[in-house]
Amino acid sequence: VNEGFNGKIFCTRPTKEISRLILYDSAKIQEEEAKKANEEHFSKHDPAEPLYTESEVDSVIPKFRVVDKDLDVKLDDDISFKFFYASHILGACSIELTIDGKVLVFSGDIGQDDDVLMFPPQKPKKADYVFLESTYGNRLHPQTDALFELETIINNTFNKGGTVVIPSFAVERVQTMMYLIWQLKKEERLPDIPYIIDTPMGISVLDVFKDNSPWHKLSFEDCDEMCKVFTLISDYKDSMNAVYDKKPKVVIAASGMITGGRVLSYLERLIDKPETTVVLVGYQAEGTRGRKLLEGAQEIKIYGNYYPVVANILLIESLSAHGDQKDLLNWLSELETKPQKVFLVHGENQAADELRLKVQEQYGFDTQVPFLGQVIEI
Structure with missing residues (x-):
């Protein structure tokens, strides 16, 4: 602009x-x-x-x-587009773009078919050209029970007198973790301790969830009931009080990769305690604190100081907002005619190339992994 x-x-x-x-x-x-x-x-x-x-x-x-999903929008005589549900995060859509009679489908990020909060992604029916993400093109998500994993982690940590810290992305992942804890609390599978949401952005996104219930599995009433389980913290002073409170609790705070945010204050106080459990619930990029913890770092730098990592570091792998290889292949399953070409994007080379071979094997589609900066003529 x-x-x-x-x-x-x-x-x-x-x-x-x-x-x-x-x-x-x-x-x-x-x-x-x-x-x-x-x-x-x-x-x-x-x-x-x-x-x-x-x-x-x-x-x-x-x-x-x-623009609402499933609505054809005409930009001029030869160009129109339509959004259709992608399931990645709240509001995310794939795009069907029609130019001079040719249909180009851009997947964007595709969610899992069995996501906790999102409905399954809609599948394209027609396309001359497909641009499909390949983030997890070479892997399958583990078939584990996230509810059982979370229940076990929280109860084990509580029995040791410790705190569970869950670094989380403010958009979608905070709300997913809230939903899982709410389900466990309803079934009386968790201890009666404070469950804290300490991310102003995540709390603001909760309001967006409430106002857009057709986009996810929770009703407005569900969102309200879910929130009653938690202490929602926006004020900085309240956040610091929670940080210094020594009683066992569960804290969900941004950022998801521990690159910043209020989660740093909790880890500064708790990372060196054996009774603490840090639960990673999303992708951890190379070079982030989250990735270093995942790879077994012995110390971590927070606010300029180094702290020994004594806490238990755990990962719940099944909560990714990206579909795995099976989901991505399934996304192509309802195409009524064979596309002229499928381009695999948004993935590391190995993931994209393994998905390319799978697409060709399963569907016989002409599939290519374009290189950075490549010009594609349609």
């Missing part, structure tokens, strides 16, 4: 609401960090500047145009 874009930004209603939250939150953090960098002179940039500001977000939001 700063460089002159003056068009429309089409999205679903939940996507607009979540984008608004994320953009303003990100801009505020960037402005605060740039100000601090300039005051303390620790940035290599002079002056340090945010990527974008809150006032710049003000100019972006009015350009959003909400």
Whole structure:
């Protein structure tokens, strides 16, 4: 927009609401960090500047145009598009784009067929060209019971007098963990201890969930009942009180990869205690604290200080918001005619190439893994 874009930004209603939250939150953090960098002179940039500001977000939001899924939108005589449900996170959709009579389908991120909160992804019926993600193109999610795993972890930690810390993505994963704990509490399978949600962004996204119940499996009433199980913390002072409270509890806090957020304050106090359990519930990118913990790091740096890792570090693998190889192959199963080509994107080389072989074997589709920067002529 700063460089002159003056068009429309089409999205679903939940996507607009979540984008608004994320953009303003990100801009505020960037402005605060740039100000601090300039005051303390620790940035290599002079002056340090945010990527974008809150006032710049003000100019972006009015350009959003909400479009419901399964609705054909005509952009001009030769171009139209349609969103269809992708199941990845709240509001996520694949796109069917028709240009000059040719149908191009872009999967975006595809969720699991049996996701805890999201409905199964809709499958495309027709496509001349398919652009399909391949994040987990070479793996299958373990067939484990996330409820049983979580029940065991929380009860074992409680019996040791410890706290369970669950670093979590504010969008979708916080809500998934809340749902699982709610189910366990309803069945009286968990101890009577505090269950804390300490992420202002995650709490704001909860409101988006409540307002968009047709997009997920929970009713408005379900969301309200679920929230009654938890202490929702937005205020910083309340957060610090929870951090210093020594009683056993379960804390869900951002960020999911432990790159920042309030979860750092909990880990600063608890990572060196043997009775603490840290439960990773999402993808941990290379170079993040979460990845280092997953790989068995002996110490971790938080706020400039190193702390020994004595806590139990566990991973619940079955909660990914990305479909596995089976889900991705299944997503292609309802195409009524053979596409001219399938392009596999958004995946590491090995994952994409293994999925390519599987697509060709199962469907006989001409399948390619394009390289970065490659120009594809349709």
